[in-house]
Amino acid sequence: MNLNTKITLLCSALTLIVLGGLQVKSAYGAEDSVKLEKQDWSFSGIFGTYDRGELKRGYQIYSEVCSSCHSLEYLAYRNLEEIGFSEAEIKEIAAEYEVKDGPDDEGEMYMRPARQSDKFVSPYANEKEARASNNGAYPPDLSLMSKARKNGPDYIYGLLTRYKDEVPEGMEIADGMNYNEVYPGQQIAMVAPLEDETVEYADGTKATLQQHAKDVTTFLTWAASPEMEERKRLGIKVILFLVIWTAMLMALKKKIWAKLH
Numbered sequence: 081m082n083l084n085t086k087i088t089l090l091c092s093a094l095t096l097i098v099l100g101g102l103q104v105k106s107a108y109g110a111e112d113s114v115k116l117e118k119q120d121w122s123f124s125g126i127f128g129t130y131d132r133g134e135l136k137r138g139y140q141i142y143s144e145v146c147s148s149c150h151s152l153e154y155l156a157y158r159n160l161e162e163i164g165f166s167e168a169e170i171k172e173i174a175a176e177y178e179v180k181d182g183p184d185d186e187g188e189m190y191m192r193p194a195r196q197s198d199k200f201v202s203p204y205a206n207e208k209e210a211r212a213s214n215n216g217a218y219p220p221d222l223s224l225m226s227k228a229r230k231n232g233p234d235y236i237y238g239l240l241t242r243y244k245d246e247v248p249e250g251m252e253i254a255d256g257m258n259y260n261e262v263y264p265g266q267q268i269a270m271v272a273p274l275e276d277e278t279v280e281y282a283d284g285t286k287a288t289l290q291q292h293a294k295d296v297t298t299f300l301t302w303a304a305s306p307e308m309e310e311r312k313r314l315g316i317k318v319i320l321f322l323v324i325w326t327a328m329l330m331a332l333k334k335k336i337w338a339k340l341h
């Protein structure tokens with residue numbers, strides 16, 4: 081066996097060990113949660129990017145449905161430019177909300193229309209008000225939700241699509257709670273926020289529950305990882321660089337050894 085064959089064998093063995101390790105990890109992950117249905121996301125895989133239509137429709141669902149209970153506090157209105165809204169559209173969106181500013185010359189705080197640079201305005205002033213409006217339950221901020229839950233996108237999609245009217249025999253649903261197959265413990269305080277035709281799409285996409293869930297999940301995943309596309313582009317460049325680098329080193333090695341023979 082010459083040196084080259086040995087190195088190739090060693091590299092293959094290492095790759096197998098690394099891949100094997102990943103496999104074991106995801107198998108463990110699957111055990112301790114309800115089985116989620118894996119969706120085909122536009123942003124998965126190393127070449128995956130966020131589908132622009134889904135992002136825009138997803139924002140529409142967040143703003144028309146989820147935003148009455150959930151904040152998105154890490155996002156500013158101007159971030160919407162990254163998903164295809166024009167500056168004029170963003171100005172208009174921001175101006176629908178009011179933020180507290182000040183103090184003015186008299187030392188008073190005052191309300192003014194939101195600007196592009198303001199963060200998304202939260203539906204409630206604080207956690208106490210949020211709980212008081214939701215039977216004591218707290219609608220969490222959704223900015224990082226897609227990262228905060230295991231298999232975030234599949235989980236959010238499952239949560240939104242798997243409310244069931246029929247409760248399994250022997251299960252008692254507490255007052256003010258709803259049966260959901262995916263939520264831990266299967267009882268959630270949030271009433272199913274989506275169904276077929278909850279919102280009407282301007283681009284003619286069919287407004288099914290599944291489409292709504294997919295769109296808003298894609299939007300929330302972008303909100304949690306807006307840098308993902310850039311990260312992947314860089315990753316591909318690094319891999320290309322390494323391939324070229326390796327080829328050059330191999331050529332160099334050949335040249336040097338040829339002289340020594």
Ligand code: HEC
Binds near residue numbers: 146217229268270273
């Ligand atoms: C009427 C208020 C209301 C609306 C509208 C609403 N939610 Fe909720 N949501 C809640 C409450 C309350 C909770 C907390 C549930 C609990 O603690 O049982 C919650 C929890 C959640 C969670 C967290 C689940 C977890 O694992 O902790 C997610 C994700 C979520 N909502 C997504 C959404 C999305 C997406 C929309 C819009 C399509 C939406 N919600 C609309 C009230 C709402």
